[in-house]
Amino acid sequence: MSAPAAPLRRKMIAGGGALLLLPVVPRLARAATILAVRTWPADEYTRVTLEMDTELKAEHFTLDHPFRLVVDIEGLRLSPAINDLVSKIRPNDPYIDSVRAGQNRPNVVRLVFDLKQDVAPQVFTLKPIGEYKYRLVLDLYPKVAQDPLMALLKDAENDPLAGILENLAQNSPTEAPIPSVEGQKLPPIARNKQPEIAPPQPRAAPGARSGRPILIALDPGHGGEDPGAIGSRGTREKDIVLQIAHRLKKLIDAQPNMRAYLTRDRDYFVPLNVRVQKARRVQADLFISIHADAWIKPSARGSSVWALSQHGATSSAARWLAKKENDADLIGGVNLGAHNAQVAKVLLDLSTGAQINDSIRVGTQVLNEIGKINQLHKNRIERAGFAVLKAPDIPSILIETAFISNPQEEQLLRTSAHQQRIANAVLSGIQDYFSAHPALARRE
Numbered sequence: 001m002s003a004p005a006a007p008l009r010r011k012m013i014a015g016g017g018a019l020l021l022l023p024v025v026p027r028l029a030r031a032a033t034i035l036a037v038r039t040w041p042a043d044e045y046t047r048v049t050l051e052m053d054t055e056l057k058a059e060h061f062t063l064d065h066p067f068r069l070v071v072d073i074e075g076l077r078l079s080p081a082i083n084d085l086v087s088k089i090r091p092n093d094p095y096i097d098s099v100r101a102g103q104n105r106p107n108v109v110r111l112v113f114d115l116k117q118d119v120a121p122q123v124f125t126l127k128p129i130g131e132y133k134y135r136l137v138l139d140l141y142p143k144v145a146q147d148p149l150m151a152l153l154k155d156a157e158n159d160p161l162a163g164i165l166e167n168l169a170q171n172s173p174t175e176a177p178i179p180s181v182e183g184q185k186l187p188p189i190a191r192n193k194q195p196e197i198a199p200p201q202p203r204a205a206p207g208a209r210s211g212r213p214i215l216i217a218l219d220p221g222h223g224g225e226d227p228g229a230i231g232s233r234g235t236r237e238k239d240i241v242l243q244i245a246h247r248l249k250k251l252i253d254a255q256p257n258m259r260a261y262l263t264r265d266r267d268y269f270v271p272l273n274v275r276v277q278k279a280r281r282v283q284a285d286l287f288i289s290i291h292a293d294a295w296i297k298p299s300a301r302g303s304s305v306w307a308l309s310q311h312g313a314t315s316s317a318a319r320w321l322a323k324k325e326n327d328a329d330l331i332g333g334v335n336l337g338a339h340n341a342q343v344a345k346v347l348l349d350l351s352t353g354a355q356i357n358d359s360i361r362v363g364t365q366v367l368n369e370i371g372k373i374n375q376l377h378k379n380r381i382e383r384a385g386f387a388v389l390k391a392p393d394i395p396s397i398l399i400e401t402a403f404i405s406n407p408q409e410e411q412l413l414r415t416s417a418h419q420q421r422i423a424n425a426v427l428s429g430i431q432d433y434f435s436a437h438p439a440l441a442r443r444e
């Protein structure tokens with residue numbers, strides 16, 4: 001970028017107000033500053049985030065033989081922070097092999113990602129929110145969308161229920177489409193296996209009759225760019241809830257008639273509506289979102305269990321909490337241009353009173369069990385408009401395991417013993433629910 005052009009450009013970005021206060025000195029001519037570079041590799045997709053002090057335009061294209069993603073960022077100069085990105089690509093990244101950065105034109109930095117497979121990239125920017133400044137987000141999805149059912153099968157090797165799960169995958173109805181983003185194809189395997197003339201199989205009741213296991217979707221909140229609440233010792237909600245979810249999955253999978261499915265199994269962000277879609281895709285019988293609460297006063301403490309409300313929250317604190325949890329999409333970062341947003345709207349309209357009644361039943365059982373191992377914040381199940389509880393056909397609860405903002409509870413949440421107690425209590429609650437409603441089957 002030539003020196004005279006630079007202040008002009010800055011002017012257009014920053015707007016008039018700020019410039020009135022700032023003398024036009026060469027300092028303004030410098031390129032945008034990269035504040036941080038983060039990578040979130042996962043099987044589902046790999047995300048690369050560049051956090052900057054100003055919003056920058058980026059253009060991208062892909063190349064074959066070998067597969068590459070090229071991203072041109074305007075208004076940027078090479079800096080140590082950009083080179084930092086090179087070292088942040090992890091060897092186990094499913095999509096990125098390596099990255100190269102170069103000054104392509106005077107004011108354009110070109111990133112070339114050497115890929116391990118063909119990708120359907122999503123490149124978008126996010127405005128400042130929470131702790132974050134401007135973010136340029138590069139999401140690398142596989143060209144063929146991952147089917148959550150396949151994750152379930154991958155888990156089921158040597159499982160006596162593998163055959164049943166495989167049958168489920170082959171006969172999966174099309175009512176819950178595979179979560180995908182623009183530019184992605186649907187997996188050929190699932191579609192080819194489905195006989196074209198056969199009508200969708202009616203769902204059997206979970207448990208005894210069909211031998212089909214009760215399937216529990218476990219949803220560890222937050223992840224990736226979204227740390228969730230953070231305790232005074234720096235404990236991040238996203239890490240604690242993932243650990244608890246893994247413990248609970250292990251307990252559930254050890255039951256002869258139950259299997260668990262994780263909506264995320266590591267540290268990356270999953271949009272709220274995708275969590276719901278995944279649970280529907282695997283035909284979960286129950287959806288449990290796991291969180292840890294936070295409040296401005298460190299004295300707040302205790303566990304709580306939540307169900308969906310379609311008509312307002314049970315208290316102003318409840319409304320505040322639901323808003324905070326629903327903001328996960330803004331902090332975690334979703335591409336509003338992608339068609340996922342459409343699906344979310346449809347789901348919202350489909351929510352039913354029957355789902356909520358079942359959610360309150362199972363939530364009450366879980367609350368009773370948690371009450372045996374931790375103080376309860378409220379003695380009854382509470383309700384608010386949580387986006388993640390909006391599967392119209394799956395009883396869905398959200399558990400605030402404890403207050404991570406309370407120093408004593410933060411300390412407890414960090415210990416494996418307490419995490420295990422929580423997991424045990426939730427399992428007992430689930431078992432109480434299904435033994436109290438043995439004939440309970442949805443969609444029959």
Ligand SMILES: [Zn+2]
Pocket residue numbers: 221222228229237291292325
């Ligand atoms: Zn949360």
